Amino acid sequence: MKKQVTEILDDVGSAAVLVFRSMAYTPKVFGNWNRFIEQCHLIGYTTLPIVAILSFFIGSVLALQTGYALVNLGGETFIGAIVGLSMARELAPVMVAILLAGRVGSAITAELASMKVYNEIDALVTMNIPPERMLVMPRLLAALAMMPVLTIIGNVIGWIGGAVVCQYVTFIGVSTEVYFQSLKSVVTFKDVMDGVIKAEIFGFLVILIACNTGLRTKGGPREIGSSVTRAVVVSLITILVLDYFITRALM
Amino acid sequence: METTQTDPDTETTRPADNEAAVGVEVEGLRKSFGDTEVLHDINLSIKPGEIFVIMGPSGSGKSVLLKTIAGLETPTKGRVTIAGHDIAERGSREKVHMALVFQAGALFNSMTVFDNLALYPTEHRLHGRKEIEKKVMDALGILSLEDARDKMPSELSGGMKKRVAIARALVMEPQLMLYDEPTSELDPIMGATISEVIADLRQEVGLTSIVVSHDRDLSLTIADRVAILMDGNLLAVDTPDKVRNSDNPVINDFLNPVIDVNNPRFKQKKAAS
Ligand SMILES: Nc1ncnc2c1ncn2[C@@H]1O[C@H](COP(=O)(O)OP(=O)(O)O)[C@@H](O)[C@H]1O
Ligand SMILES: [Mg+2]
Numbered sequence: 001m002k003k004q005v006t007e008i009l010d011d012v013g014s015a016a017v018l019v020f021r022s023m024a025y026t027p028k029v030f031g032n033w034n035r036f037i038e039q040c041h042l043i044g045y046t047t048l049p050i051v052a053i054l055s056f057f058i059g060s061v062l063a064l065q066t067g068y069a070l071v072n073l074g075g076e077t078f079i080g081a082i083v084g085l086s087m088a089r090e091l092a093p094v095m096v097a098i099l100l101a102g103r104v105g106s107a108i109t110a111e112l113a114s115m116k117v118y119n120e121i122d123a124l125v126t127m128n129i130p131p132e133r134m135l136v137m138p139r140l141l142a143a144l145a146m147m148p149v150l151t152i153i154g155n156v157i158g159w160i161g162g163a164v165v166c167q168y169v170t171f172i173g174v175s176t177e178v179y180f181q182s183l184k185s186v187v188t189f190k191d192v193m194d195g196v197i198k199a200e201i202f203g204f205l206v207i208l209i210a211c212n213t214g215l216r217t218k219g220g221p222r223e224i225g226s227s228v229t230r231a232v233v234v235s236l237i238t239i240l241v242l243d244y245f246i247t248r249a250l251m
Numbered sequence: 252m253e254t255t256q257t258d259p260d261t262e263t264t265r266p267a268d269n270e271a272a273v274g275v276e277v278e279g280l281r282k283s284f285g286d287t288e289v290l291h292d293i294n295l296s297i298k299p300g301e302i303f304v305i306m307g308p309s310g311s312g313k314s315v316l317l318k319t320i321a322g323l324e325t326p327t328k329g330r331v332t333i334a335g336h337d338i339a340e341r342g343s344r345e346k347v348h349m350a351l352v353f354q355a356g357a358l359f360n361s362m363t364v365f366d367n368l369a370l371y372p373t374e375h376r377l378h379g380r381k382e383i384e385k386k387v388m389d390a391l392g393i394l395s396l397e398d399a400r401d402k403m404p405s406e407l408s409g410g411m412k413k414r415v416a417i418a419r420a421l422v423m424e425p426q427l428m429l430y431d432e433p434t435s436e437l438d439p440i441m442g443a444t445i446s447e448v449i450a451d452l453r454q455e456v457g458l459t460s461i462v463v464s465h466d467r468d469l470s471l472t473i474a475d476r477v478a479i480l481m482d483g484n485l486l487a488v489d490t491p492d493k494v495r496n497s498d499n500p501v502i503n504d505f506l507n508p509v510i511d512v513n514n515p516r517f518k519q520k521k522a523a524s
Contacts, residue, residue, distance in 0.1 A: 111361075119357035122323050126351045127423065128344040129374045 011234070015212045022136035022211075032138050039142035043104050043207075044149060050103065051096055055154035058091050059083055059161030063179075067165070067172035076166075076174045080182030083162035088191045089198075092154035094243055096147065097202030101235035105210035108139060109231040112214025113224040121215065136211045140204060147203035148196045155192060159183060194250045201246060206235045272299035272457040273347055273426045275320060279329035282315055289315050290483045292329070300457040302449060304470040304491075307480035308505065313463040314354055316480065317429050320461065321351045333427060349427040350420035354435075356412035358404040364391070364415050365400045368422045390418040393448060395441075410436045417445065421452075427459045428452065434466040442466055446473050467506065471495060479505065 029036055066082045112135060115121050124131050159180075166174040213231035217223050277295040281288060289312045297303045307313050318324045320331050322338035336343040359367050368387040372378055378386065391397050394414040404412060413436055420428060430449070434442035446469040452458040464470055470477050471491040479486040479494065479502050487494055487502055497503060 114360070118360070119353050119355065120359050122318070123351070123353065123357040123359070125323060125344075126321055126349060127371045127374070128348075129370070134374070 022132035044146035056161040059158030063162035080179040081186035084183035093199035113217035273334035281328040304474040
């Protein structure tokens with residue numbers, strides 16, 4: 001128990017140090033422009049298809065559930081509002097963050113852990129090329145750049161998913177116009193922005209946890225796997241616990 | 252790789268050209284992992300421009316010593332200074348330029364051989380792109396690696412990786428070179444080439460080299476001094492001739508093991524324990 005507590009404190013402490021060291025290199029982003037763009041591509045472009053598919057289905061199922069619950073009460077005009085708000089404030093940012101942890105975070109941890117285990121990180125250090133500058137900073141900035149894009153795309157596709165269900169599921173039968181009218185009357189720019197802020201915080205933390213766990217890997221190849229598992233689990237816990245507090249703070 | 256805009260007039264020259272060779276002082280160095288002490292009170296003074304070879308059985312702590320000198324492991328006690336700079340201090344890497352050839356190469360697996368070599372001069376904006384390409388190809392040429400320039404490390408044999416790692420260190424043009432078993436896994440000719448490269452670097456640019464090696468030819472021909480490390484203790488630090496003619500039986504047996512089929516070592520150990 002004592003060992004676990006010190007381990008967690010070690011993780012938090014080293015993550016804090018890593019943030020400061022790597023973000024101090026932010027002005028060097030132009031010297032690392034290709035790496036930054038490469039990471040944007042990795043985070044943004046390769047995550048986009050799965051974000052699109054999942055948000056479509058989440059929007060759809062949300063419309064289906066609320067439709068099922070509200071139609072008999074005569075509340076079908078609220079479906080758009082409920083789907084719109086839930087997607088923007090909650091589901092799009094959380095879903096994008098979870099996908100990021102599984103799709104990108106795990107890959108980053110595996111890559112950095114392997115670099116650590118095979119002395120590549122040590123080689124960078126002896127070359128006086130700080131890994132924080134070359135490996136961590138471009139990834140953190142890329143996450144900050146891509147999370148809003150992914151979240152907003154997730155929102156829009158989720159909303160469309162809801163609209164499709166409302167229109168074509170016979171027992172709901174709400175037209176697209178009514179659905180979007182309801183959505184527009186409730187969802188404000190601030191709601192979307194709150195979601196984007198959430199996504200920024202989650203995305204930054206997911207990539208930070210991934211980098212930190214990877215760079216702290218010790219031992220041999222077997223430890224690469226356990227680092228990946230650890231990074232993903234810690235990311236998911238962080239996202240879900242923090243979600244409550246950020247949501248509360250943004251209200 | 253990003254482009255470097257280097258004005259030919261302001262082009263940075265290689266550190267070794269305009270800075271004197273560096274000496275290395277190891278004072279009262281101890282290194283423990285957990286409860287086991289791996290290095291016991293090591294004291295060494297390596298002169299600028301010297302070729303210093305560290306020999307010893309595997310597991311005796313040679314790699315740990317080399318990594319500690321490079322500042323990759325922090326000493327549990329004692330300290331390492333290079334040209335007067337404590338290597339444990341942040342910022343000392345700005346002042347002393349060193350290159351370490353790792354035992355397993357430590358090539359960047361996501362980069363081609365060319366990019367592995369070009370990374371250091373590119374990141375530090377040492378030369379223009381043309382100049383970097385030339386230096387990289389020169390280094391590859393010395394180690395007969397021209398054909399490997401566009402290969403990925405995973406496509407190379409163990410010995411080739413080792414040579415690429417050495418080439419990568421050459422391109423860095425450091426003041427201090429650390430080699431961890433540079434000639435293991437190499438054929439005798441290539442091993443001899445490496446020895447010649449190390450000796451040549453001292454002659455051309457007065458480079459200080461610390462070489463961990465079991466290669467008796469390398470140690471006894473090019474070394475200025477040889478240290479014997481056993482179980483984390485320095486048994487001898489002396490010129491190759493003196494070490495070779497040492498009257499310490501342990502050192503003698505290590506340098507000139509006699510293969511005795513009738514009385515094998517592993518059976519002697521069993522009898523003793
Ligand atoms: N990171 C580490 N953690 C724990 N023990 C280590 C570590 N690195 C090396 N050792 C131990 O230190 C001793 C010396 O290792 P090393 O310097 O690699 O030997 P060699 O002389 O063969 O290069 C070995 O007993 C090894 O098990
Ligand atoms: Mg070793």
